[in-house]
Amino acid sequence: MPINSEWDLLDRITKQIRSGLPEHLPDLLTGIGDDCAVYRLGPDRFGLFSTDMSVESVHFITGKSSPEDIGYKAMTGNISDVSAMGGACRLALVALGVPPGTEEDYIASLYKGMTEAASMAGLAIAGGDISSSKELVISISIYGETAGYDPVLRSGARPNDTIYITGSLGECRAGLDLLMNDDPAGMTAYRGLTEKHDRPPCRASIVEPLMKLFKPTAMIDISDGLLSDLGHIVKESGRGFLLKEELFPCTPLLRSYCAEKGLEPENIFLNSGEEYELLFTSAARPGEAAGEINGVAVTPIGTILDKEYFIEKQGAKIPVTLSGFDHFKK
Amino acid sequence: MPINSEWDLLDRITKQIRSGLPEHLPDLLTGIGDDCAVYRLGPDRFGLFSTDMSVESVHFITGKSSPEDIGYKAMTGNISDVSAMGGACRLALVALGVPPGTEEDYIASLYKGMTEAASMAGLAIAGGDISSSKELVISISIYGETAGYDPVLRSGARPNDTIYITGSLGECRAGLDLLMNDDPAGMTAYRGLTEKHDRPPCRASIVEPLMKLFKPTAMIDISDGLLSDLGHIVKESGRGFLLKEELFPCTPLLRSYCAEKGLEPENIFLNSGEEYELLFTSAARPGEAAGEINGVAVTPIGTILDKEYFIEKQGAKIPVTLSGFDHFKK
Numbered sequence: 001m002p003i004n005s006e007w008d009l010l011d012r013i014t015k016q017i018r019s020g021l022p023e024h025l026p027d028l029l030t031g032i033g034d035d036c037a038v039y040r041l042g043p044d045r046f047g048l049f050s051t052d053m054s055v056e057s058v059h060f061i062t063g064k065s066s067p068e069d070i071g072y073k074a075m076t077g078n079i080s081d082v083s084a085m086g087g088a089c090r091l092a093l094v095a096l097g098v099p100p101g102t103e104e105d106y107i108a109s110l111y112k113g114m115t116e117a118a119s120m121a122g123l124a125i126a127g128g129d130i131s132s133s134k135e136l137v138i139s140i141s142i143y144g145e146t147a148g149y150d151p152v153l154r155s156g157a158r159p160n161d162t163i164y165i166t167g168s169l170g171e172c173r174a175g176l177d178l179l180m181n182d183d184p185a186g187m188t189a190y191r192g193l194t195e196k197h198d199r200p201p202c203r204a205s206i207v208e209p210l211m212k213l214f215k216p217t218a219m220i221d222i223s224d225g226l227l228s229d230l231g232h233i234v235k236e237s238g239r240g241f242l243l244k245e246e247l248f249p250c251t252p253l254l255r256s257y258c259a260e261k262g263l264e265p266e267n268i269f270l271n272s273g274e275e276y277e278l279l280f281t282s283a284a285r286p287g288e289a290a291g292e293i294n295g296v297a298v299t300p301i302g303t304i305l306d307k308e309y310f311i312e313k314q315g316a317k318i319p320v321t322l323s324g325f326d327h328f329k330k
Numbered sequence: 331m332p333i334n335s336e337w338d339l340l341d342r343i344t345k346q347i348r349s350g351l352p353e354h355l356p357d358l359l360t361g362i363g364d365d366c367a368v369y370r371l372g373p374d375r376f377g378l379f380s381t382d383m384s385v386e387s388v389h390f391i392t393g394k395s396s397p398e399d400i401g402y403k404a405m406t407g408n409i410s411d412v413s414a415m416g417g418a419c420r421l422a423l424v425a426l427g428v429p430p431g432t433e434e435d436y437i438a439s440l441y442k443g444m445t446e447a448a449s450m451a452g453l454a455i456a457g458g459d460i461s462s463s464k465e466l467v468i469s470i471s472i473y474g475e476t477a478g479y480d481p482v483l484r485s486g487a488r489p490n491d492t493i494y495i496t497g498s499l500g501e502c503r504a505g506l507d508l509l510m511n512d513d514p515a516g517m518t519a520y521r522g523l524t525e526k527h528d529r530p531p532c533r534a535s536i537v538e539p540l541m542k543l544f545k546p547t548a549m550i551d552i553s554d555g556l557l558s559d560l561g562h563i564v565k566e567s568g569r570g571f572l573l574k575e576e577l578f579p580c581t582p583l584l585r586s587y588c589a590e591k592g593l594e595p596e597n598i599f600l601n602s603g604e605e606y607e608l609l610f611t612s613a614a615r616p617g618e619a620a621g622e623i624n625g626v627a628v629t630p631i632g633t634i635l636d637k638e639y640f641i642e643k644q645g646a647k648i649p650v651t652l653s654g655f656d657h658f659k660k
Contacts, residue, residue, distance in 0.1 A: 037456035051423035055463045093381035095469045101332050126367035133385045139425045139469035
């Protein structure tokens with residue numbers, strides 16, 4: 001049967017691999033199924049391991065984004081996997097597939113972007129591999145650590161936990177639409193949206209204060225979209241959720257763009273991927289001051305329920321089905 | 331300038347990245363330029379990190395090798411990078427690029443081969459990523475450790491050290507030639523060669539006794555070919571070498587194949603890549619018993635010199651130039 005769903009394939013492979021796990025690796029605490037694999041290095045120290053592949057025409061379009069931005073974004077997406085476990089990044093490995101005829105300067109620019117993102121997260125590019133390939137492939141793997149506290153899994157959300165999001169969501173998707181629709185007027189008027197798409201924020205620098213203030217019970221980075229990624233948390237935690245649309249911190253720029261295009265900003269907010277903001281749940285009740293960490297908004301947008309999925313729109317609780325971007329779904 | 335040499339590009343990127351290394355990562359002992367990056371985890375414990383990308387039509391041909399063999403070989407090549415530092419493998423991450431229309435069973439078989447190799451090295455596949463792509467891409471990154479001794483770098487070879495090779499070399503290249511030349515008669519007569527090409531040995535299980543017996547001063551796995559990989563050792567160590575052809579442990583099967591095809595087995599021995607045998611230098615003088623570890627031959631094939639590169643052929647010392655497979659060289 002040809003692959004028709006990324007999630008179905010991942011389920012099958014996960015089962016296959018779990019059944020083949022060596023018995024003598026008791027220090028591997030969490031394998032496939034979270035943002036990072038967690039390996040115990042000591043009583044109070046954990047290694048975090050993650051990998052992500054970015055492929056030309058799937059994750060980026062070389063004619064639409066600069067190599068610096070492509071490199072920056074690929075690295076940021078990897079960094080956010082470590083951030084989503086509450087960890088600090090240490091080092092990254094970069095494996096590149098490069099089409100023949102590619103300019104050396106292009107590759108140097110790609111690395112410039114990756115190095116920029118890496119230095120924001122305090123990590124070093126410590127190794128890599130390079131091969132020829134038909135299309136540009138950027139495969140990054142990243143190593144981080146938590147020391148002094150346990151990594152935050154997707155599975156720890158409990159009923160009545162508050163659901164928080166860092167920054168804002170939606171602009172990356174709107175920026176992508178502008179880029180794909182070849183809309184020069186729109187791209188001029190809403191330059192901030194395409195810029196956000198090309199350079200989504202790196203939240204590594206707020207992870208430590210966020211961990212202290214909120215003691216997250218579950219966390220994930222927004223890579224597929226809020227609904228899909230919250231779906232991972234509630235599925236792994238065996239819980240439900242209630243999101244309140246009126247709480248969504250949509251930016252004025254996103255609202256103005258949506259007004260012009262006849263779109264609902266809340267809908268874009270729910271489904272915009274590759275944002276790399278942190279979505280987490282917390283039972284802590286930090287004061288008003290916690291609405292912002294180092295200038296980054298941290299906004300409550302809903303509550304974990306015992307079960308069932310709802311979005312509250314203008315006072316009405318609407319049941320929702322979960323979805324997300326699937327590379328193989330037609 | 332379009333890329334015309336993998337090595338030139340790697341040099342440029344390495345310089346660029348080294349200049350951007352964060353100052354506060356004193357625990358990153360070795361970055362780009364060895365089989366693995368080395369990160370100090372404690373006074374006497376080191377984390378080893380490596381990544382390798384295998385691309386369809388470059389590293390394997392889906393019509394020529396089974397998915398199990400392709401997966402097995404990709405994983406073995408990664409494992410040998412950790413073995414080449416004297417380390418033990420702990421876990422691997424697998425990022426796959428998969429062409430649309432690929433059968434689910436094909437991917438399951440690929441993982442079956444990877445899991446087989448992984449279990450021989452005692453490591454777990456602990457995470458990964460999957461994306462669509464034009465051609466099949468397998469990007470593996472691996473984490474290993476040494477505890478109780480320092481990782482073996484490429485740079486430690488000293489004059490008068492003996493050069494050793496595990497197992498044998500040459501059969502993988504001969505097997506590849508048979509596969510590429512569509513030679514059914516040859517493939518029947520020399521089935522062992524194509525089998526060796528598809529399933530090169532995994533030497534992870536002899537690393538610990540090898541470290542104890544030989545205390546290697548420098549080590550590398552054979553991925554590009556003996557001449558090229560020994561070249562990395564002598565360049566990083568600032569030394570030269572003398573290889574003695576009469577000592578090369580060419581197998582009877584390779585000799586018989588070469589006799590039939592009018593080839594020099596020693597020449598194939600010198601240039602056969604993706605063998606994943608371990609090449610190391612040692613000042614230890616272990617007894618005769620060290621000629622074999624757990625059934626794997628360990629053969630002295632030459633000596634490290636102060637400078638200059640020589641191969642001794644029938645009593646004559648012939649100067650050599652170093653070369654190796656370059657993905658971008660025309």
